[in-house]
Structure formats: C-alpha cells, structure tokens
Amino acid sequence: MKFSKKEKRFWKTKFSFGLNNIPEEIEHLTFRDEYLTNEELSYITSRIKRIERLDLDSTSVDDDGIPFLLEMDYIGELRLVNLEITDKAVDTLLKLRSLKFLHLGSTNVSCDGVLKLAELRNLKELFASPDKVEEDKLDEFLKRSTDCELTINSKPYSKIDYGF
Numbered sequence: 374m375k376f377s378k379k380e381k382r383f384w385k386t387k388f389s390f391g392l393n394n395i396p397e398e399i400e401h402l403t404f405r406d407e408y409l410t411n412e413e414l415s416y417i418t419s420r421i422k423r424i425e426r427l428d429l430d431s432t433s434v435d436d437d438g439i440p441f442l443l444e445m446d447y448i449g450e451l452r453l454v455n456l457e458i459t460d461k462a463v464d465t466l467l468k469l470r471s472l473k474f475l476h477l478g479s480t481n482v483s484c485d486g487v488l489k490l491a492e493l494r495n496l497k498e499l500f501a502s503p504d505k506v507e508e509d510k511l512d513e514f515l516k517r518s519t520d521c522e523l524t525i526n527s528k529p530y531s532k533i534d535y536g537f
Contacts, residue, residue: 403428411438418444430454450474460486484510491517
C-alpha cells in the first residue's frame with residue numbers, strides 16, 4: 374500500500390520507526406491530549422491490525438472517525454474519554470467484539486447507548502457518563518452483562534435490589 378504525502382508526514386512526525394517498519398501489532402498506543410484527526414486515525418488502522426490498548430482520550434476523533442477502528446482485527450482496551458461521540462458511534466463499537474475495556478467518560482453517549490453495549494460479550498469494564506442517568510436502562514445493562522463492571526459518572530454502578 375502506498376503512502377500519500379500527508380500520511381508520510383504523519384508517520385514521520387508521530388513515530389520513530391521508518392515507513393517500512395510500521396508494526397502490525399502494538400501493545401499500547403496513546404494519543405491522549407494530542408491533536409489526532411479522523412484521517413490520521415485511518416492511517417493507523419489501515420497499517421496496524423492488532424492492539425491491546427488504544428488511548429484516544431481528548432483527541433479530535435468524533436463519530437465519523439470511529440468506523441475506522443473496524444479496519445483493525447483486534448482491540449482489547451479502548452479509551453475514548455472527552456471525545457465528541459454520541460450514540461451514533463455505539464453501532465460501530467458493537468462490531469468490535471474483542472473489546473474487554475471501554476471508557477466513554479465525558480462523551481455524549483446516553484443510557485440507551487450504554488444498554489446497547491450489553492451485546493459486547495467480552496466486555497469486562499465499561500465507563501460512561503450520560504447526561505441523564507436512567508436507572509432502568511443501566512439495571513437492564515447489568516442484567517444482560519453479568520460479567521461486566523459498570524461505572525457511571527466515576528462511580529461504580531450496581532443493580533438496585535428491590536427485594537421482590
């Protein structure tokens with residue numbers, strides 16, 4: 374696969390390895406608080422196929438960039454804190470079946486989006502911060518995802534025992 378001028382510049386400024394040495398697997402890659410666009414995310418996902426932990430916190434990635442993650446074969450842990458993403462991104466995230474950890478703090482993902490994420494069977498930890506906390510939907514998430522720890526607005530969320 375050839376490199377565009379913009380992509381060459383990206384790899385040369387962000388990484389120390391040469392263009393011919395871009396690894397297909399990486400343990401941990403972080404862009405936290407860096408300027409990273411949707412287009413630059415596409416460069417990463419078109420070359421790197423397997424990553425244990427990807428940290429995109431406080432970058433410029435938004436709903437339109439999340440589909441680029443589908444180009445990867447495996448992502449174990451994904452951090453999307455403080456991104457302009459909504460429930461629109463959830464449909465794409467559902468296709469990332471390898472996810473074990475997902476952090477959606479300070480995003481615009483609602484309780485409806487959290488509930489949908491119950492379909493991710495490998496998910497062990499989910500962090501979210503919906504504007505409106507809807508306990509019925511969060512309780513349903515826990516009912517469907519018994520092996521997943523749910524943290525809402527920085528506090529562990531546990532199912533309410535109604536005693537009946």
